[in-house]
Amino acid sequence: ITNGIKDERDLSRQVALVDEMVAAGVDAIVIAPADSKALVPALRKAIKKGVVVVNIDNRLDAEILEAEGVSVPFVGPDNRTGAKKVGDYLATKLNKGDKVAILEGIRTSFNAQQRLLGFQESMQDAGIEVVSSQTAEWEMAKANTVAASVLSEHPEIKAILAANDSMALGAIAAVKAAGKSGEVLxxxxxxxxxxxxxxxxxxxxxxADQHGDQLAVFGIETALKLLVDESAETSDVETPVDLITADTL
Incomplete structure (x- = not known):
C-alpha cells in the first residue's frame, strides 16, 4: 500500500493515513514524516499494536520518541553534511564579507533544521554574512514572495541558499523579476x-542529491528484516548525499 499527502504541510492527513493503515492491518509502515514531532504519537500507537515502523528521509524527533517510550530505526542522509557541501561549493564563487540569504524549510522538521545548520556552517567558515534567514515552508510560491522581499530589503546579497529545490525555483523567479539574473547565485x-x-x-x-528514489528501498529492506526477526539489530542507515553541479550532471 502506498499513500501520500498533497504537500509537506498536510500533517493531519498524514496522521490519519497512519491510523488508516493500522486499521487496515498492515504489518509494517515505512514513513517519511512531514513533521518530526507531530507524527510520533500516531506511530507510537502503531508500534503498540505490533506494526513495524521504519523512519526514512526526515528523522523523527529523538526527545519525543524517548518521551513516548518508542524506538524507530532511521534510514536517510546526513542533511547537514549535504547542505554544507552545497554551501562550501557556493563559497568558492563568493568573497569573504559577501552577504547571502537562506530560505529555510518547515522549522519543526529535522531535515530543515539540519540543512540550515549546514548552510550556516559553510557560510561561517568562509566568512560570509547571512543577512536574512526565513522559512518558506518548502513551497515555491512562498519562496518567491520571501526572496522578492529579501532582494528588496538587501539588494547587496550575492546568493540565496534554499533548503530544497522547490524553494530554489521560487528564488530564481524572484531574482529574474528583480533584474539580478547572473548577479545573485x-x-x-x-x-x-x-x-x-x-x-x-x-x-x-x-x-544536493539525496537519492530519494532509494530511500524507500532501503527503508523497506529494514522493515522486512524486522518482520522476519523482530529482535534483529537495526542500526540507523546513513544513505549517500552528493553535490550536483554543472560539471557533474
Missing part, C-alpha cells in the same frame, strides 16, 4: 529534474 537541495535543467541553463549554481 541560487543553490538548492534535492536534485529534482527542473533544477537539473536550471543548473544546465546557469540559473541554479548547485544542489
Amino acid at each position: 541560487v543553490v538548492g537541495f534535492d536534485n529534482i529534474s527542473a533544477v537539473q535543467d536550471a543548473i544546465r541553463e546557469g540559473k541554479v549554481f548547485a544542489t
Whole structure:
C-alpha cells in the first residue's frame, strides 16, 4: 500500500493515513514524516499494536520518541553534511564579507533544521554574512514572495541558499523579476529534474542529491528484516548525499 499527502504541510492527513493503515492491518509502515514531532504519537500507537515502523528521509524527533517510550530505526542522509557541501561549493564563487540569504524549510522538521545548520556552517567558515534567514515552508510560491522581499530589503546579497529545490525555483523567479539574473547565485537541495535543467541553463549554481528514489528501498529492506526477526539489530542507515553541479550532471 502506498499513500501520500498533497504537500509537506498536510500533517493531519498524514496522521490519519497512519491510523488508516493500522486499521487496515498492515504489518509494517515505512514513513517519511512531514513533521518530526507531530507524527510520533500516531506511530507510537502503531508500534503498540505490533506494526513495524521504519523512519526514512526526515528523522523523527529523538526527545519525543524517548518521551513516548518508542524506538524507530532511521534510514536517510546526513542533511547537514549535504547542505554544507552545497554551501562550501557556493563559497568558492563568493568573497569573504559577501552577504547571502537562506530560505529555510518547515522549522519543526529535522531535515530543515539540519540543512540550515549546514548552510550556516559553510557560510561561517568562509566568512560570509547571512543577512536574512526565513522559512518558506518548502513551497515555491512562498519562496518567491520571501526572496522578492529579501532582494528588496538587501539588494547587496550575492546568493540565496534554499533548503530544497522547490524553494530554489521560487528564488530564481524572484531574482529574474528583480533584474539580478547572473548577479545573485541560487543553490538548492534535492536534485529534482527542473533544477537539473536550471543548473544546465546557469540559473541554479548547485544542489544536493539525496537519492530519494532509494530511500524507500532501503527503508523497506529494514522493515522486512524486522518482520522476519523482530529482535534483529537495526542500526540507523546513513544513505549517500552528493553535490550536483554543472560539471557533474
